[in-house]
Amino acid sequence: MTAARVSSAVMTHPVRKAQAEELSARLGLGGLAMDPDPDGAPSALRTALVAWSAVSDTATHHLVVQDDVAAPPELLDLVAGSVARFADDALIFYTNWHARNGAAARLAALAGAGWVRAVPEEFAPTLAICLPVGTAEEFREFARDSTERHDDELMAAFLRKAGRAGLLAVPSVVEHIGTSSINGHASQGVRRAVCPVGATDARPLLCHGWVLEELDWLPYMRYGEGYLRLAGQERAADPRRHLRWQEAMPATGLTEGRVRDIARRERPAESAVEVGRLFGAAFAEELWIHCLLLGRQAEDAARRHAAHSAGTRARTGHVAERLRAAAVSTVGLAGLPPERRPDVLPAHTELLTAYAWSAIRCGSLLLGSDEGGDGGGA
Known part of the structure; x- marks a missing residue:
């Protein structure tokens, strides 16, 4: 070679x-x-x-x-x-x-x-x-x-x-x-x-x-709102169309009602109020639901790839947690409208990060709850 x-x-x-x-x-x-x-x-x-x-x-x-x-x-x-x-x-x-x-x-x-x-x-x-x-x-x-x-x-x-x-x-x-x-x-x-x-x-x-290699439906945020990119969207008539998560939810096997039910039960009230005070109640809700869906998809991907990833965990496990922390540290800032990002102080970033983690860790609650019964995987 x-x-x-x-x-x-x-x-x-x-x-x-x-x-x-x-x-x-x-x-x-x-x-x-x-x-x-x-x-x-x-x-x-x-x-x-x-x-x-x-x-x-x-x-x-x-x-x-x-x-x-x-x-x-x-x-x-x-x-x-x-x-x-x-x-x-x-x-x-x-x-x-x-x-x-x-x-x-x-x-x-x-x-x-x-x-x-x-x-x-x-x-x-x-x-x-x-x-x-x-x-x-x-x-x-x-x-x-x-x-x-x-x-x-x-x-x-x-x-x-x-x-x-x-x-x-x-x-x-x-x-x-x-x-x-x-x-x-x-x-x-x-x-x-x-x-x-x-x-x-x-x-x-x-x-x-x-x-x-293969992504199932993908949660993402832009300008303070949550969206989903569906699997195979590159073949759609308008592949760059931004689908709000509520609109795209039926294609995932989940329901908006199930997502909102978990948000009502699990979203930390004190943090939600503080994020809402700083950046608006609508953003606080959108960010938490986005991170809930992100956590669900990450957990699903980890489970689906567990067999072939097992051999690499011994070599990467000691840094994988720091990579996860880095990824979550940017999710709140990135989700804000561009004009709001310069106003975010380090303490705000810490708040947004902890708030994001509270949702990501609940993502597994959505696994197995898909109405089709197949977990919504690719």
């Missing part, structure tokens, strides 16, 4: 050149991929095509990193180890905390997985992504004449065409920094990694953690 050799490039714009140079030097990355038309209309794809062309002659894989990230000195080593394990996949090392893919990574963390297959219909996060060099060349050809300016959208379209979405690293060692956006994403507010952990904790999970 040929040893993995990873080349790399940092996507940047002249206004961030110094920032990109510092990042490249600190992490030992390759050269800068500069926007070839910095005065033109904003286009991440224009710069991405430069970055994906910067493959070294001896490389088997190529890593592209955007300039507005933080990462540990061990990043290249972690990427190389991951590439050796998943030589043919697109590997994604940063996932937004508020996207469907972020919800998938959070669910996978709670289930004990180290990797999860990305949601096909959503954009593919490209802040730190590694492709086999042949795939990188195919992407350049696919994207060369596109009018799309978002490289993450076109990357997702490319991977969908190939029939295999990228693999998301569940432990997030790459973090997004700042809220500005050359490409027009500033309206999304504070955007962070879904499961932030250090390189030491990430390594055993990336190297030995099991892969959650």
Whole structure:
């Protein structure tokens, strides 16, 4: 088997050149991929095509990193180890905390997985992504004449065409920094990694953690409200339609009445009042129900994959709990509308995290209660 050799490039714009140079030097990355038309209309794809062309002659894989990230000195080593394990996949090392893919990574963390297959219909996060060099060349050809300016959208379209979405690293060692956006994403507010952990904790999970390949229905939040992504939604007429959890519930085998009954009985009243006082009663209810459904799905995934994950637990068990804690620490913040996130103090984050855990731990109460009697699994 040929040893993995990873080349790399940092996507940047002249206004961030110094920032990109510092990042490249600190992490030992390759050269800068500069926007070839910095005065033109904003286009991440224009710069991405430069970055994906910067493959070294001896490389088997190529890593592209955007300039507005933080990462540990061990990043290249972690990427190389991951590439050796998943030589043919697109590997994604940063996932937004508020996207469907972020919800998938959070669910996978709670289930004990180290990797999860990305949601096909959503954009593919490209802040730190590694492709086999042949795939990188195919992407350049696919994207060369596109009018799309978002490289993450076109990357997702490319991977969908190939029939295999990228693999998301569940432990997030790459973090997004700042809220500005050359490409027009500033309206999304504070955007962070879904499961932030250090390189030491990430390594055993990336190297030995099991892969959650198939997602059943997926709870996620956006702008303070809870939604469900249903299995196979990528094949729907409008695959990106956001289905409120109440609307989608019949397809899960559960009932809204059963969910609300558990919420009435189990939701901690004092915490609910305090979360409601800070962020609104409607958000407090939506967050708790979202986390209840998240806990149910994570427990179901863990049980369904228990047999083939047993061999990895000895290698990852000591860090899996810290990964779960990291995943839950971001769920409340990510679920808030963007304009509310800057107001959240550390004490508020602690409150939201404890409140989320109170719901996640009740998720197993929904297992076996599905009206179809089959647990709603995939």
